[in-house]
Amino acid sequence: MLAFDNTEVAFRDKSDKELKKAWWLFRAVGKPAVVKLGSMVLHPALWLGIPVRWAIKPTVFSHFCGGESIDECEPTIKRLYDSNIYTILDYSAEGKETESDLDYTKNQILLTIDKAAGDKRIPFAVFKPSGMARFSLLEKVQAGELLTPDEQQEYNRVGQRFEEICTHAARMDVPVMIDSEESWIQDIVDGMVEELMFRFNTSKPLIYNTLQMYRHDRPGYLKRFITRAREKGIFAAFKLVRGAYMEKERDRARKAGYLSPIYPDKEATDRAFDEATALCLANLDNVAVNIGTHNEISCAKAVDIISGLSVPSDHPHISFAQLLGMSDHISYNLARDGYNVCKYVPYGPVKTVMPYLIRRAQENTSVAGQTSRELFLIRKEIDRRKL
Numbered sequence: 410m411l412a413f414d415n416t417e418v419a420f421r422d423k424s425d426k427e428l429k430k431a432w433w434l435f436r437a438v439g440k441p442a443v444v445k446l447g448s449m450v451l452h453p454a455l456w457l458g459i460p461v462r463w464a465i466k467p468t469v470f471s472h473f474c475g476g477e478s479i480d481e482c483e484p485t486i487k488r489l490y491d492s493n494i495y496t497i498l499d500y501s502a503e504g505k506e507t508e509s510d511l512d513y514t515k516n517q518i519l520l521t522i523d524k525a526a527g528d529k530r531i532p533f534a535v536f537k538p539s540g541m542a543r544f545s546l547l548e549k550v551q552a553g554e555l556l557t558p559d560e561q562q563e564y565n566r567v568g569q570r571f572e573e574i575c576t577h578a579a580r581m582d583v584p585v586m587i588d589s590e591e592s593w594i595q596d597i598v599d600g601m602v603e604e605l606m607f608r609f610n611t612s613k614p615l616i617y618n619t620l621q622m623y624r625h626d627r628p629g630y631l632k633r634f635i636t637r638a639r640e641k642g643i644f645a646a647f648k649l650v651r652g653a654y655m656e657k658e659r660d661r662a663r664k665a666g667y668l669s670p671i672y673p674d675k676e677a678t679d680r681a682f683d684e685a686t687a688l689c690l691a692n693l694d695n696v697a698v699n700i701g702t703h704n705e706i707s708c709a710k711a712v713d714i715i716s717g718l719s720v721p722s723d724h725p726h727i728s729f730a731q732l733l734g735m736s737d738h739i740s741y742n743l744a745r746d747g748y749n750v751c752k753y754v755p756y757g758p759v760k761t762v763m764p765y766l767i768r769r770a771q772e773n774t775s776v777a778g779q780t781s782r783e784l785f786l787i788r789k790e791i792d793r794r795k796l
């Protein structure tokens with residue numbers, strides 16, 4: 410199995426100063442009280458116009474984000490590519506609701522496609538469905554509730570935004586990944602993405618849906634979709650993730666009295682993730698897969714399968730992805746061994762990106778072992794350099 414503990418490779422482009430900064434940062438986000446206080450104070454302070462940007466931008470923002478604009482991301486894109494790592498520019502606006510905000514987000518995604526076109530350092534664009542629609546509207550549609558005429562028009566505009574992005578992506582030949590969200594809007598998203606896949610994935614995988622493998626209905630969905638795609642002569646393309654909304658999903662199911670869509674334990678999710686990866690890799694003639702995980706074992710298992718397939722490690726239908734500022738030991742070691750590795754590089758004004766940063770901080774506090782693993786690896790590299 411590929412080992413990911415080569416910290417010299419993992420942190421090759423980090424100066425001693427940057428490493429120390431990362432160490433302090435992970436120490437801080439490992440403390441729930443610091444994260445709670447930071448989320449309670451800094452986010453509202455930004456919206457109230459209290460000058461706290463100076464505290465956020467050089468610390469947590471510069472660690473997890475590429476910049477406030479696409480241009481500001483350029484040094485990060487270059488630095489990653491110098492280590493054979495690709496960038497996926499991720500405009501990180503969340504919770505936007507007004508039509509003008511949603512159009513603004515859509516226009517940002519079009520700009521990321523323009524930036525990626527013809528730039529081999531940026532192989533994908535990405536967007537979040539809830540960045541294109543009012544969340545409660547999607548919820549209403551999925552629940553089968555009747556829409557008012559105004560809402561129907563609003564919903565038509567959501568479809569138009571998806572369509573405009575994908576048509577532009579096809580014209581510019583830039584594959585686009587569509588993130589996955591809560592199960593109570595995901596059916597609607599799946600429906601729209603499937604339609605776009607059947608339209609645009611005829612000669613190559615261009616539109617990628619995302620499957621959250623913590624959902625027990627996803628293995629069946631994946632198998633059925635691969636069969637359908639084969640029958641229709643199109644490429645199925647998926648980003649595989651475990652899923653980010655476990656607590657929320659379970660809470661809602663418990664309160665509303667329906668069966669939770671989430672596997673009962675982590676082992677079952679892990680098994681489903683690895684089996685989905687294996688299934689995609691066994692069907693590379695009509696499936697493209699992006700393995701989106703910070704889990705070393707899942708990455709190592711995927712590498713083992715790829716090695717046994719007698720396909721090149723940088724097969725165009727296989728890629729891995731991690732988030733900027735996390736699990737560099739996985740990204741840099743995979744890239745050194747010739748795999749296609751991407752980093753999601755979030756960008757946007759500090760105020761806009763704040764919910765993303767809070768989620769990253771909370772994730773690093775709550776995911777058992779994640780922070781201690783980052784800290785252990787950074788410490789190991791600091792000590793190695795001292796020697």
Ligand SMILES: Cc1cc2nc3c(=O)[nH]c(=O)nc-3n(C[C@H](O)[C@H](O)[C@H](O)COP(=O)(O)OP(=O)(O)OC[C@H]3O[C@@H](n4cnc5c(N)ncnc54)[C@H](O)[C@@H]3O)c2cc1C
Nearest residue numbers: 588589623650651652653674675678701702703704730731
């Ligand atoms: C590049 C990239 C893109 C992403 N895009 C999306 C996206 O579009 N949509 C999305 O929802 N998330 C997305 N995520 C987040 C992802 O879903 C995970 O939350 C995160 O990556 C942690 O999972 P892991 O595989 O990295 O590692 P691990 O630490 O091995 O797994 C943690 C995950 O396992 C699952 N889990 C933990 N405990 C249990 C349990 N008791 N029972 C069942 N399952 C459990 C949960 O999903 C949890 O997040 C993305 C992540 C990456 C790296």
